[in-house]
Amino acid sequence: xxAMRYLFGALWAVAFVLGLVGVWxxxxxxxxxxxxxxxxxxxxxxxxYAYFVGLSAGSFLFAALVNVLDVKILKPLTxxxxxxxxxxxxxxxxxVLLDLGHMSRAFKVFTSANFSSxxxxxxxxxxxxxxxxxxxxxxxxxENERMxxxxxxxxxxxxxAFPGGGGALFATLSAKPYWHQPLYPVFFVxxxxxxxxxxxxxxxxxxxxxRTEMIRLAGxxxxxxxxxxxLLEWAEYSIPLWYGVSPEKEVLMQxxxxxxxxxxxxxxxxxxxxxxxxxxxxxxxxxxxxxxxGALTAVTxxxxxLNIVIPGQVTPELQGLENAFSDNRLTFAYSPxxxxxxxxxxxxxxxxxxxxxxxxxxxxxxxxxxxxxxRAA
Amino acid sequence: xxxKKLPPLPAAATLPEADVLLRMMADMRRALAKPVSxxxxxxxxxxxxxxxxxxxxxxxxxxxxxxPGVVYRPVIEQESGTYPHVARTFLPRPCMQCDNPPCVxxxxxxxxxxxxxxxxxxNYDQCIGCRYCxxxxxxxxxxxxxxxxxxxxxxxxxxAYEKAATFExxxxxxxxxxxxxxxxxxxxxxxxxxxEEGMPPACTTTCVGRATYFGDANDPESLVHxxxxxxxxxxxxxxxxxxxxxxxxx
Numbered sequence: 305x306x307a308m309r310y311l312f313g314a315l316w317a318v319a320f321v322l323g324l325v326g327v328w329x330x331x332x333x334x335x336x337x338x339x340x341x342x343x344x345x346x347x348x349x350x351x352x353y354a355y356f357v358g359l360s361a362g363s364f365l366f367a368a369l370v371n372v373l374d375v376k377i378l379k380p381l382t383x384x385x386x387x388x389x390x391x392x393x394x395x396x397x398x399x400v401l402l403d404l405g406h407m408s409r410a411f412k413v414f415t416s417a418n419f420s421s422x423x424x425x426x427x428x429x430x431x432x433x434x435x436x437x438x439x440x441x442x443x444x445x446x447e448n449e450r451m452x453x454x455x456x457x458x459x460x461x462x463x464x465a466f467p468g469g470g471g472a473l474f475a476t477l478s479a480k481p482y483w484h485q486p487l488y489p490v491f492f493v494x495x496x497x498x499x500x501x502x503x504x505x506x507x508x509x510x511x512x513x514x515r516t517e518m519i520r521l522a523g524x525x526x527x528x529x530x531x532x533x534x535l536l537e538w539a540e541y542s543i544p545l546w547y548g549v550s551p552e553k554e555v556l557m558q559x560x561x562x563x564x565x566x567x568x569x570x571x572x573x574x575x576x577x578x579x580x581x582x583x584x585x586x587x588x589x590x591x592x593x594x595x596x597x598g599a600l601t602a603v604t605x606x607x608x609x610l611n612i613v614i615p616g617q618v619t620p621e622l623q624g625l626e627n628a629f630s631d632n633r634l635t636f637a638y639s640p641x642x643x644x645x646x647x648x649x650x651x652x653x654x655x656x657x658x659x660x661x662x663x664x665x666x667x668x669x670x671x672x673x674x675x676x677x678x679r680a681a
Numbered sequence: 682x683x684x685k686k687l688p689p690l691p692a693a694a695t696l697p698e699a700d701v702l703l704r705m706m707a708d709m710r711r712a713l714a715k716p717v718s719x720x721x722x723x724x725x726x727x728x729x730x731x732x733x734x735x736x737x738x739x740x741x742x743x744x745x746x747x748x749p750g751v752v753y754r755p756v757i758e759q760e761s762g763t764y765p766h767v768a769r770t771f772l773p774r775p776c777m778q779c780d781n782p783p784c785v786x787x788x789x790x791x792x793x794x795x796x797x798x799x800x801x802x803x804n805y806d807q808c809i810g811c812r813y814c815x816x817x818x819x820x821x822x823x824x825x826x827x828x829x830x831x832x833x834x835x836x837x838x839x840x841a842y843e844k845a846a847t848f849e850x851x852x853x854x855x856x857x858x859x860x861x862x863x864x865x866x867x868x869x870x871x872x873x874x875x876x877e878e879g880m881p882p883a884c885t886t887t888c889v890g891r892a893t894y895f896g897d898a899n900d901p902e903s904l905v906h907x908x909x910x911x912x913x914x915x916x917x918x919x920x921x922x923x924x925x926x927x928x929x930x931x
Binding site: 334335336338341342343345346403404405406409410412413416417418420421422423424427473476477478479480617620621622623624625627628629631632633634 | 738749750751752755756757758759772774783786787788789790791807808809810811812813815816817818819820821823824825826827828829858859861863864865866917921
């Protein structure tokens with residue numbers, strides 16, 4: 305166990321150092337080393353942003369619902385869920401900040417806000433959410449249960465609004481038929497719940513492997529959420545593809561059979577859905593199985609985000625535009641560069657590091673409620 | 682010594698064989714005499730006359746000192762038919778300066794807006810470089826300035842001409858590391874800085890086949906007013922409901 309811990313620590317340190325190289329490159333070279341261009345204008349970092357926002361909203365909704373609905377078995381997870389939520393929203397903001405052309409002007413979203421833009425709404429909602437999280441933390445520390453419950457109740461619509469708004473950020477763009485669909489905001493909320501819930505199931509298995517009932521219930525929730533997510537995905541793909549004549553057919557076929565087919569089939573469907581579903585159904589009370597299933601679903605959800613952000617941009621708005629002017633920024637093909645992956649490695653290391661610091665120094669796991677609960681058990 | 686008294690020159694623009702540019706410039710002088718909100722700048726591109734020489738693309742790059750990856754007016758080449766019955770047409774694609782622009786409401790910081798004369802402007806000092814507007818344009822008419830240089834990896838390093846100042850939107854900006862317009866969304870602005878001085882956009886002036894026309898559609902005497910009344914006038918993607926100000930004669 306100790307050896308595993310050292311190995312994990314060493315891997316984390318390598319990831320963090322490599323990630324810092326990526327951030328240093330970003331600061332010194334601007335966007336020069338990035339693989340996205342003017343046609344595929346949002347790349348891996350925007351997908352990472354959507355991914356971490358999902359984790360944040362999902363973890364919070366999990367904690368809030370558990371508390372508002374008073375699901376006793378899962379209650380010990382509340383604090384760790386809140387910390388995960390805060391860390392994830394922070395990491396998402398770092399991702400989007402690094403993606404900006406002028407990082408130093410980010411504050412303008414507050415000082416010159418344009419409320420017709422979904423992006424403005426998102427930034428303001430994230431801020432409101434971060435303030436709410438801080439308040440929940442504060443009142444928890446003060447042991448003011450009434451305020452905590454009230455804030456959770458306010459937080460639920462907020463935590464539905466911001467991943468939903470994240471979906472709307474893409475869906476409101478009528479120029480992109482792949483994104484421009486009413487299902488997207490719903491898809492994002494469910495996606496948030498799947499990835500956030502799965503991460504918490506993994507954390508539960510890691511922290512409390514002996515709490516069989518907690519593990520079993522967390523696993524069941526993840527299983528149900530994966531099913532709902534797959535149902536929505538079926539709707540998303542089957543409707544435009546059914547007769548094979550819709551304008552979205554080309555993009556959807558790119559996802560299913562294009563050069564990155566494996567992102568959908570291997571990473572998302574096999575590793576993110578099929579394997580976790582099998583593990584959860586075959587060994588519903590095993591902490592290893594539930595932990596692995598949760599971790600797989602949570603990590604591979606980045607593939608879902610990538611398959612939202614990138615395919616929406618790979619078809620020219622005007623046919624022939626790809627050949628009109630030759631430049632490597634003016635193509636409709638995109639694959640992330642090493643530099644972009646290094647920055648994502650930094651984001652992941654940042655998140656994992658902050659989670660570990662929280663678990664180590666904040667009263668997240670060994671709390672009074674958990675001790676009481678253990679005594680009662 | 683006193684100069685010889687000469688009769689005034691005839692107004693060249695009124696002669697039937699005069700270059701159409703002279704007429705457009707006369708149209709522009711009338712427009713510029715009006716308040717800015719009464720001007721309605723539009724562009725008309727005659728696809729039947731376009732020979733696909735790309736002079737407009739290049740003159741635009743020269744005029745606005747565009748770096749690699751930034752292009753305001755590419756010319757799309759389209760082929761139709763099968764041999765021996767084939768045709769080639771060319772579609773120059775500037776910014777459409779839409780009256781219902783999808784790029785404007787998406788900007789989180791109001792850095793891009795519609796001017797009273799109809800041109801969609803980008804305030805480079807306000808733009809945060811989020812690229813939402815680029816994703817929102819149904820014509821791919823916006824590009825991002827990545828801060829690249831054509832001559833960066835050459836033995837002599839970045840050449841001075843690549844750092845020459847641009848005068849877009851009437852402001853002098855030397856190209857320097859991360860200073861705007863590096864890190865900003867950029868697009869065609871009908872060469873606003875030239876218009877204000879009475880000169881047509883660079884693409885219009887340099888068009889070899891005189892296939893690009895420019896002027897004030899609010900002026901019934903103008904050439905563009907006459908052209909957009911033609912039965913063979915079209916806009917790109919009318920179904921997008923963007924109400925473009927660039928028209929095509931087909």
